[in-house]
Amino acid sequence: MSNARTPFIVRFFSATGRTGWIAIALFALLTIVAVPVCHLMFQEGDALFISTFYVTLIGKIMCYAIVAVAMDLIWGYAGVLSLAQGLFFALGGYAFGMYLMRSIGLDGVYKSHLPDFMVFLDWKAYPWFWAFTDSFVYSIFLAIAAPGLLAFVFGFFVFRSRVKGVYFAIISQAMLYAFLLLFFMNNTGFGGNNGFTDFKRILGYDITSPEMRATLFALSSATLLFALLFGRYVVTSKYGRILTAIRDAEMRVMFLGYNPLWYKLFIWTVAAIICGIAGALYVPQVGIINPSEMATANSIEIAIWAAIGGRGTLVGPAIGAFVVNLSKSWFTVAFPEYWLYFLGLLFVLVTLLLPQGLVGLYQQLRARSTR
Amino acid sequence: MLCKLQFRFFSPTKILRTAILLPWLAAIFSMPVNAELIEGFPLDPELVHQLNGDGNKAKTNAIKQLTLLATPEAVQVLTALAEDRLMIAGDSGEILIRMEGEKAFDATSGKEVSPVPEDMDQVYPNNRVRVVLNTSMSILKLFDPNQEIRLEAAKQIEDTGGADEMFLPIMDRVLAKESDSEIKEIITLVKAMIGVKSTDPAVRLSAVKDLGESDNPDIKLKLTEMTDPANEADSSVRAAAEESLASLEQKILIGETVTRVFTGLSLGSILLLAALGLAITYGVMGIINMAHGELLMIGAFATFVVHDFFRDNFAEYFDWYIVAAVPMAFISAAVVGVIMERTVIRWLYGRALETLLTTWGISLILIQTVRVMFGTFNQEIANPAWLSGSVEVMSNVNLPWNRLIIIGFAVAVLVLVWLLLNRTRLGLFVRAVTQNRTMAGCVGVPTARIDTVAFALGAAIAGLGGVALSQVSNVGPEMGQGYIVDCFMTVVLGGVGQLAGTVWASMGIGIVTKLVEGGLGAVFAKVIVLAIIILVIQKRPQGLFALKGRTAD
Amino acid sequence: MNDVTDTSKIKAEASASAPASNKNDVILEIANISVSFDGFKALNDLSMKFMRNELRCIIGPNGAGKTTMMDCITGKTTPDEGTCTFNNTVDLSKLSEAEIALVGIGRKFQKPTIFESHTVFENLELAMKTDKTVFFSLFAVVDDVMRDRISETLKTVNLSAHADQLAGRLSHGQKQWLEIGMLLMQDPQLLLLDEPVAGMTDDETERTGELFNSLKGKHSLVVVEHDMDFVAQLKSMVTVLDQGSMLCEGEMAAVQSDPRVIEVYLGR
Incomplete structure (x- = not known):
């Protein structure tokens, strides 16, 4: 056990146990070393070649897994079901997308300094909120600050009035819906329902080159692993214990002198920021961001990733994101008309039969076999 | 002749028009005889021939004159014109009304022309003439005993805005006999809209005041024009226009x-x-x-x-x-x-x-x-007929x-x-x-x-x-x-x-x-x-x- | 986060307003509070005083307003009228529940409320009097001094053997004790205890009585109870509430023989 004199950095990393570190090392080896190497060193036809399709698909799913970890922090540990995580994800994506749009430079269809959709609307200059987005660093900052700030302000008002549980879920969904409508409009400056696309480069490098793909892939993986380490530290800290205490008996926590407002607001804001970062990593990999990322269905689906993997386990939701999204990409090719049936049944069966998720199931089975 | 003409009205294809006109005849004949009104046929031949006169002005003038007569015979002629049945005989140059069954009647005297001349040309109203003709027909419908038809005609006159100063006397006649307040309101409005174009400031003043009574958003533009010295020279009219405009805007807002x-x-x-x-x-x-x-x-x-x-x-x-x-x-x-x-x-x-x-x-x-x-x-789901349409509460408020x-x-x-x-x-x-x-x-x-x-x-x-x-x-x-x-x-x-x-x-x-x-x-x-x-x-x-x-x- | 400044201000206020023990010192004064729920008057112009380091019992039939009174003191319910003043200076109606806890008022609920998915040890750790801001909690570490305090409290509430057990697995009586233990870890000046011995065995009840009697003099205690034997064991002043107002006040024996009290308990 650590004590007060243990340096913070040691405590941060020792929050994750030995099994966790072995898993992280293996995953890092696979995704940060093996996959990029296979993608870059081998050619089409080689046994070890990993195609662009799979690199993009897995890279995309890793971004989803980051969102699932954030969802677990807020739902699994703090007991706050948010149906707006897709909004923060999309805001991060849009923020970085602004940089990507400006990096197109004069290569757009209309050969203008402005993005094509602005030229189309006959705008002469960038709106004020596009200021500085030509800077890579600023747009990364914006991808963190925009979702963070929105979450902070919304959360402050909603948590302050002690809205929780289902109420919170519904109100967060309403906020998501309002933003969806705003981003769908052409004159809000985000490209309407087409959103941003046709990106050309990041920091001068071609965005579609294999090297860039491999880099983004490794970055997504590193971010996912860091999110898991960070999450593990937070939930095992005293703060994390108070968070679960709030989930179980908020009144008692208040009468012990903790103000649940700030406790919930912190994790809610952090979760939003994590989603924003995931969105910023996602957009250059899939090459498009549009308001459909804010569809209410997407955000509810995030909840099912967390539920199927196992709430309150951090790694479970990440696994859930992989399971659901891999099935989705398989179904939509093999049996497109059955995908919604499968997803719908997944929602029903997981909540009815598998309340602890896959990780919980695994733990139960292991407990039974060791007994 | 007249009998035959009336008999024609009962032909099943024209049943609607019959419904409009037949009872209306009685209404016309019971009206006090106007000094300018010529009873029945024959119509003034010059007027009838003007229908085929040179230029739109002559034609529209003739139409208006016939409208002001508002006699069944005038209606006969105008209806024939509207329905492309008014002909001009190639040989005699007489204006004829063509009827079904290859019959023809002289438009001036109302007598049957037999045999029907071989060579006939249609008196063709061009679009500009037709606009005036439509307005005339609508105005004549204002004498119909059926309130719904009168109301619809009144709305039509208001919407097309085709009525001009020449129609003022007949509108006064309508107002004198009309009992329905809604129709009266519309006609008053139409009169006012004509009145503001008058050269007489007194007429304009009273018209502008009348417009202030309305709640129709369409006349806002006209009133706004009238407050501008560039369009309206008389200051008292301008002041009245300002007042009417304010009252109108309030009504529109409501x-x-x-x-x-x-x-x-x-x-x-x-x-x-x-x-x-x-x-x-x-x-x-x-x-x-x-x-x-x-x-x-x-x-x-x-x-x-x-x-x-x-x-x-x-x-x-x-x-x-x-x-x-x-x-x-x-x-x-x-x-x-x-x-x-x-x-x-x-x-x-x-x-x-x-x-x-x-x-x-x-x-x-x-x-x-x-x-x-x-x-x-x-x-695709079609609404039942009884669910379509709307109720007009105010002239600018329609509740579907x-x-x-x-x-x-x-x-x-x-x-x-x-x-x-x-x-x-x-x-x-x-x-x-x-x-x-x-x-x-x-x-x-x-x-x-x-x-x-x-x-x-x-x-x-x-x-x-x-x-x-x-x-x-x-x-x-x-x-x-x-x-x-x-x-x-x-x-x-x-x-x-x-x-x-x-x-x-x-x-x-x-x-x-x-x-x-x-x-x-x-x-x-x-x-x-x-x-x-x-x-x-x-x-x-x-x-x-x-x-x-x-x-x- | 903002609450760092907020809570430190309150603590300064609380320590400034807690003068060294003065025998006739009023720790809490309730003045003319009324609360109504959609026409039903739960409290009706109630006024009471609690002395520092006093143990006071409050009894009364169901619906007398005992729990509502505690809700008003701890900020869960805002009274329609009247004020609650702590340490003569702190107006409790202006503070939130958490702030009221920080000025030194601890409360045990009628139904034992503990953190069921935490261990007994962790329950006490979270209750401990310390900086309660987010920032502090994120980096907090349990040191030896804290560990000692926790094991001391574990001993007091007789749960040493269950320290690493999940609190949800405890018996009803043990949960009550754990909640009392959490209150002790808070080290409040005033403890409000709503039916602390409900669901306890006779043996446990007696031990609880002993514990409360030992706390007398170090803390102020307000005990709401239905168990008359237990109240008698505490040998304290008793206040009887009925229909949102105070009926009478006095020694247990005197109260029990008061005809008005007999009437409200038996007469209806």
Whole structure:
């Protein structure tokens, strides 16, 4: 056990146990070393070649897994079901997308300094909120600050009035819906329902080159692993214990002198920021961001990733994101008309039969076999 | 001759015109004889020949003169002109009225011309002449004994604005004999619109004052023009125009506000119908039914099926398909509700967040099933004829029938639900189970069955909402998704478990949305309504109408 | 986060307003509070004073307003009228629940409220008097001094053997004790205890009585109870509430023989 004199950095990393570190090392080896190497060193036809399709698909799913970890922090540990995580994800994506749009430079269809959709609307200059987005660093900052700030302000008002549980879920969904409508409009400056696309480069490098793909892939993986380490530290800290205490008996926590407002607001804001970062990593990999990322269905689906993997386990939701999204990409090719049936049944069966998720199931089975 | 002419009026193809003109003859002949009025045929030959005169001016002048006569004979000639039956004989140059059965009558004398000349040319009114002719025909209809026809004619004259100063005397005559205030109002307005063009300042002044009495937004532009010294030289007329403009603008504002509040009420009624079922399943039973929107969709599709069935099998009763659709939608949604409750929801009582996720899953399954059955596209649903059209309350306020009926339907459903919950044994059981399940079970209430019935009821009411939605919006598999957020916001704002709260919340959201929409557009209206709801929840976290109560810890 | 400054301000206020023990010092004064729920008057112009380091019992039939009174003191319910003043200076109606806890008022609920998915040890750790801001909690570490305090409290509430057990697995009586232990870890000046011995065995009840008697003099205690034997064991001043107002006040024996008290308990 650590004590007060243990340096913070040691405590941060020792929050994750030995099994966790072995898993992280293996995953890092696979995704940060093996996959990029296979993608870059081998050619089409080689046994070890990993195609662009799979690199993009897995890279995309890793971004989803980051969102699932954030969802677990807020739902699994703090007991706050948010149906707006897709909004923060999309805001991060849009923020970085602004940089990507400006990096197109004069290569757009209309050969203008402005993005094509602005030229189309006959705008002469960038709106004020596009200021500085030509800077890579600023747009990364914006991808963190925009979702963070929105979450902070919304959360402050909603948590302050002690809205929780289902109420919170519904109100967060309403906020998501309002933003969806705003981003769908052409004159809000985000490209309407087409959103941003046709990106050309990041920091001068071609965005579609294999090297860039491999880099983004490794970055997504590193971010996912860091999110898991960070999450593990937070939930095992005293703060994390108070968070679960709030989930179980908020009144008692208040009468012990903790103000649940700030406790919930912190994790809610952090979760939003994590989603924003995931969105910023996602957009250059899939090459498009549009308001459909804010569809209410997407955000509810995030909840099912967390539920199927196992709430309150951090790694479970990440696994859930992989399971659901891999099935989705398989179904939509093999049996497109059955995908919604499968997803719908997944929602029903997981909540009815598998309340602890896959990780919980695994733990139960292991407990039974060791007994 | 006249007999023959009149006989012609009874030909079945012209029955409508007969209805207009025949009784009208009597009205004309009973009028005091005007000094300028020439009784009956013969008409002034010069006037008749002018109809084929040189230039539009001669032609339109002749038309106007004939209109002012307003005799049956003049009407005969003008009608013939309008119906392309006015001919000019090639040999004699006489103007003839051609009749069915290859007969012809002299337009001046009214005598039959026999044999019918071989060589006849049509007196062809070009478009400019036709405009004047149409106005004339409308003005003549103002003498019809049927109030509806007169009113329609008056509106037509007002809309086309084709009447000019020459028609003023006949309009005075109309005003003198007209008893219907609405028609009088319109004609006064038309007169005023003609009057403002007059060269006489006194006429303009009285016309401008008359315009101030109106609430028609179309004349705003004219009045605004009249306040400008560049257009109006007389200062007293300008002052009167200012005054009239102010009074008009006020009336327009009132009219617009009334319209917005009405559309708000209508939107509120739709919200109420959509949210009422949710107020039961969520508010009373504590289930977050994310498939509620899909139950609305099922109601709408049930309507669609009934609609097609009537169209294919009972086309003559098609207009009444909606009446048959109401029970059909009620039952289909209720059946889906029973299946949902029996298979899934009964395991999840007291676990609200879990019901949210499972019912979302169910909603996906329902959407996909409907897609497989009906296709992914929106379906065409025709409104019954009796639901189209509108009621004019003020000249700038028209209330569409379908909206009015939906408001009435919402009220009816609300009353039924209220009676069911508060005046029946079932309602008593439902309230008992939801307040204290264990206790209700102990005193012999069949809790499991009551749960099923209550959930099915909530679903069935959503089905009724679907019937209403099918009349005002697209019917497609995804239609329900757009309503779920609105429905929940309504129930949350009103306060969980409060029917009255749901009513006020839906009307409030509807009206505020429409009022804001007028200025800022639909999207911002939604955003602002959401912001207002979040602020209200700051002050009243349990909703507007939640009861304060003692909670045991 | 903002609450760092907020709570430190309150603590300064609380320590400034807690003068060294003065025998006739009023720790809490309730003045003319009224609360109504949709027409039902739960409290009706109630006024009471609690002395520093006093143990006071409050009894009364169901619906007398005992729990509502505690709700008003701890900020859970805002009174329609009247004020609650702590240490003569702190107006409790202006503070939130958490702030009221920080000025030194601890409360045990009628139904034992503990963190069921935490261990007994962790329950006590979270209750401990310390900086309660987010920032502090994120980096907090349990040191030896804290560990000692926790094991001391574990001993006091007789739960040493269950330190690493999940609190949800405890018996009803043990949960009550754990909650009392959490209150002790808070080290409040005033403890409000709502039915602390409900569901306890006779043996446990007696031990609880002993514990409360030992706390007398170090803390102020307000005990709401239905168990008359237990109240008698505490040998304290007793206040009787009925229909939101004070009926009478005095020694247990005197109160028990008061005809008005007999009437409200038996006469209806």
